[in-house]
Amino acid sequence: MALETVKELLSFDCGLLVAYQVYKSSQLESISFQTSQMRDVFLQHPEVVLIHRTHNPWGKALYTFMVDQPFMQLEGEVTKVIHFAVPTRESAEGLAQMYRTFKAFNPEWKRIKTFLVDPRFRWLPALSEAFPSVDVQLSVFHICKHLQHKIQQVSLEAHTERLVLSALRNGMCAPSESNLRKLYTVLCGFVKPNRLPQLHKEWLLNEKIWAFHRWRTWGQCSQYFKDLEMLTHSLSQIFCIGPSLETCITKIAKTYQKVVQKSSAESAPGPGPLLGENGSSIQNLLVLRSSAANSQRFLLPRDSAPTAAPTPLKPAAGVAAEESAREEEAEVTSREAEERIKQSLSDICTEPAARLCLNEFAVVQSSAQLMGNNGEVASVQILEDAQAVRHKGLSSCTCHFSQTFQLPCRHVLAVLNSEGKAFEPGRIPARWRKGNSTSQEGQSSSDGLLEVLSCSWDKLLDKYLAVSFLTAEISRLLSQCSHEEFDRRYSTLRELADSWIGPYVQVKL
Structure with a gap:
């Protein structure tokens, strides 16, 4: 057989080229093979090789070697494959034999500079011993798959999970130092400390890991993850169809040849399904489990290539010019959006109101922004408790700043900034607008806040505002609770007041 x-x-x-070993029963024990097309691809792009491991329930493992080069030059991940191998067993000896066969098939193996591997890759010392001059780094694709899997295991609330996965996607497709640090901060903020070690969040701050991925643009990153997801999923399906290694290998070889021949026959091949009809086409690496997630449109940012994505090192000339122009335009648009917001606030608002809003906007600019939009309500999270913004007209937000001052808060400004819009005069209450007589008489509605904000700042005013905010918050909480809860809270406040000032002084609560 x-x-x-x-x-x-x-x-x-x-x-x-094929090398194999058989059991006494004449069945395959191990096999390594590569076609002439695979060898040609390796000779064109030998510098960086990604190794993916697929295992089946019968104790066998398939190792797929792929070049990790610009996908614009290679139509689909399946055409990047340069070697298939199934070792006799996953031991130091078995893997050493597999690597020796790979080197025999590819005498130019010394041109390899880096191997990219899964964090759970077996017997790394055997790889380093077989290729002593080659650097071994973790694969960005496998790190993102690991993070996605672990995030979905830590039992976050559905809304929070969507926001964290959105931050992960932002880091995947625009792996700038800033975006990766934001993702690191988000994970630290939302995942319980005892679950953090499983995430290995320190990988996000390892510059050497992301250097092999950072040259890709937003669109190239998205395509890279999509193609690898389809390929690895299809390999898993085929390799696990049954215990017969002969059947699995024949199926893999046939479907590989079919895709390569189709790719060669078409003048402009599309992304198409990879590895035959049985391979399901996964449209996004971040598969969100709940139905509510499918109704969310993630704003990352403005659904276009972010400004942080660097220009690729080796793109095709025409595509490079188009991508570069698109990124430069996005960067200019982002700067213009900030200036529009600042100028519109300065033109419309009184100085105290403008100062309050600009302070809020400064938080938006220096913080991670996770946003989802279901049409009516935009959910905004800025490394703090999630808030819901009334998206129609951006009229209000659930945060305390918006409820107290009726001014545009950091969450409303984050939505405006993501959409590149300026603020409209009609959204500012009359007492906060320039040239309005009520702005000078705002003490009745704002408890003297306008006067306080217009004065120079000192510790006394700081205390005054702190007490005012605390009083307003306590009043709001007391007014919203049940009678039983009100009596309990009132009794607690009464005891606090008596213990602080003394029962002999009547304090009005």
């Missing part, structure tokens, strides 16, 4: 499989493989490609 093993010999029949080998003969069938050789019939696919006259330049195919």
Whole structure:
């Protein structure tokens, strides 16, 4: 049976190389093979090689070697494959034999500079011993898959999970130092400390890992993850169809040849399904589990290539010019959006109101912004408790700042900034607008806040505002609770007042 499989493989490609071992029962024990097309791809792009491991329930593992180069030059991840191998067993000896075969098939192996591997890769010392001059780094694709899987295991609330996965996608497709640090901060803020070690969040701050991925643009990153997801998923499906290694290898070789031939026959091949009809096309690496997630449109940012994505090192000339122009335009748009907001607030608002709003906007600019939009309400999270913004007209937000001052808070400004819009005069209450007589008489509605904000700042005013905010918050909480809860809270406040000032002084609560 093993010999029949080998003969069938050789019939696919006259330049195919194959090495195999058989059991006494004449069944395949191990096999390594590569076609002439695979060898050509390796000779064109030998510098960085990604190794993906697929295991099946019967104790066998398939190792797929791929070049990790600009996908614009290679149509689909399946055409990046340069070697398939199934070792006799996953031991130091078995993997050493597999690597020796790879080197024998590819005498130019010394041109390899880096291997990218899964964090759970087996027997790393065997890889380093076989290729002593090659650097071994963790694969960004496998790190993101690991983070996605762990995030979905830590039992976050559905809304929070969507926001964290959104931050992960932002880091995946625009892996700038700023975005990765924001993702690191988000994970630290939302995941319980005892679960953080499982996430290995320190990988996000390892510059060497992301250097191999950072040259890609937003669109290239998205395509890179999508193609790898489809390929690895399809390999898993085929390799696990049954215990017969012969059947699995024949199926893999046939579907590989079919896709390569189709790609060669088409003048402009599309992304298409990879590895045959049985491979399901996964449209996004971040598969969100709840139905509510599917109704969310993530704003990352303005659904376009972010300004932080660097220009690729080796893109095709025409695509490079288009991508560069698009990124430069997005950067200019972002700067213009900030200036529009600042100028509109300065033109419309009184000085105290403008100062309050600009302070809020400063928080928006220096913080991580996670946003989801279901049409009516935009959910905004700025490294703090989630708030809901009335998206129609951006009229209000649930945060205390918006409820107290009726001014645009950091969450409303974050939505405006993401959409590149300026603020409209009609959204500012009359008492806060310039040239309005009520702005000078705002003490009745704002408890002298306008007067306080217009004065120079000192410790006394700081205390005054702190007491005012605390009083307003306590009043709000007391007014919203039940009678039983009100009596309990009132009694607690009464005891606090008596213990602080003394029962002999009547304090009005």
